[in-house]
Ligand code: ADP
């Protein structure tokens with residue numbers, strides 16, 4: 001009797017299952033169509049997307065949410081190249097992702113094969129691991145490597161390359177080197193003397209601040225961090241995706257006094273956030289020049305970056321934070337709410353809330369950002385996942401749309417990537433479907449941001465995902481034009497010479513995209529319409545909704561103390 005044979009497609013699909021991978025997002029074509037079917041056969045969820053970039057965003061969001069990489073499956077050449085925006089985004093966000101690319105058959109390489117290009121080499125700058133298994137029997141070893149490297153240490157991206165001939169090749173089942181599931185990443189424990197140093201430094205601080213980043217969310221350190229700030233009455237400031245590690249509604253959260261907190265803190269406990277552009281590099285004028293940093297990171301190379309830390313700790317945030325809490329408790333130390341620092345922060349929080357509350361009350365048409373977000377915030381479930389992108393839409397939304405739970409905020413992230421929203425929302429909705437049924441995904445998009453991947457609305461209908469997309473429409477990028485000005489400018493000359501590069505069509509009815517799928521969208525120009533649309537959309541359980549809210553094309557942020565990104569005092 002001849003020995004049982006197995007092909008590369010099946011070996012790969014089964015190896016992914018063996019490594020605990022559950023979700024694949026992709027676009028198929030030669031040479032990966034059979035692979036996508038083998039994946040479903042092996043029990044993986046396969047989500048066919050409309051653009052490889054969006055598929056890659058979805059795969060990395062599921063990786064962030066589940067801590068196992070999602071797969072982005074693409075065809076050779078252009079298919080892979082279209083994922084590079086996504087791969088760079090995941091690598092820079094430190095999120096696990098596994099990209100699998102079909103590639104030109106090896107017997108066509110070097111002679112002008114179909115979509116031939118040096119894929120392993122091209123992917124390498126965006127990856128921790130980029131390889132082509134040399135033969136079918138070794139596929140499981142490479143899959144294990146790819147999953148391990150994407151999740152161990154600082155999470156990131158792996159790329160695996162599969163020439164068509166490797167996928168189709170049949171080998172004796174006995175030649176397949178099966179590899180056991182790679183265990184959960186080990187937890188890095190802090191050096192105990194550094195925990196003591198961190199505790200001593202905090203206890204001598206006059207103006208301490210805890211900054212919580214998306215590394216703390218990824219670490220699942222929410223209960224440890226909440227216990228710490230509550231036990232010792234510490235003010236806490238989340239980064240955009242650190243929101244929800246401590247409930248935004250919590251009295252310890254000082255987001256409303258962000259500038260003051262950063263500028264005047266004398267000691268900062270930095271938990272899973274980098275001192276990059278998002279935190280103004282940790283330097284003056286946004287930070288006190290003498291601020292003492294206690295930095296905790298899973299990645300030792302990150303320690304001391306931009307500003308030398310007073311105490312630099314290579315550790316998992318959950319483990320470290322629990323030990324720090326124990327140390328502080330043993331000294332019976334706590335910051336008092338009557339402390340002048342808390343007084344200063346409370347005053348600033350109140351002042352800022354007053355400024356915002358004036359803007360919220362203005363319901364005149366055309367609407368402003370603050371009023372729109374305030375009413376959205378009032379209606380959406382407090383435990384929903386909020387996906388948010390667009391320049392002003394994301395920046396202003398950050399302070400008004402609040403998060404109760406960790407990993408419930410997905411936005412343009414460290415790389416500032418626009419176009420991530422719909423892909424992220426698809427991943428988030430699948431995660432809700434499988435792990436938190438009934439939980440809502442609200443995707444708040446600028447009109448420009450929505451345009452990057454608007455066709456993923458079809459994907460959402462196909463997979464019955466009840467995502468509520470709210471487009472905050474100002475007819476453009478940053479700012480647009482009102483209809484009258486737009487028309488008169490364009491009548492005056494050649495459209496490509498006179499249309500402002502920041503302008504998009506005025507009053508575009510993006511909500512009508514749902515009509516392609518026999519579903520009515522919502523066009524809103526005032527608050528009652530918005531509220532009505534949102535109420536209806538939140539009830540829908542088996543398909544997406546689009547709410548297109550027109551706002552003043554000139555609407556802007558409230559006056560800022562510092563110009564974002566433009567001041568450079570380095
Ligand atoms: P944010 O955008 O919220 O400021 P960053 O992405 O800049 O966050 O930083 C997150 C940091 O968290 C990264 O430096 C990453 O290495 C680190 N990190 C990720 N997981 C853990 C963990 N389990 N423990 C400690 N640090 C972590």
Ligand code: MG
Nearest residue numbers: 446447474476
């Ligand atoms: Mg816009």
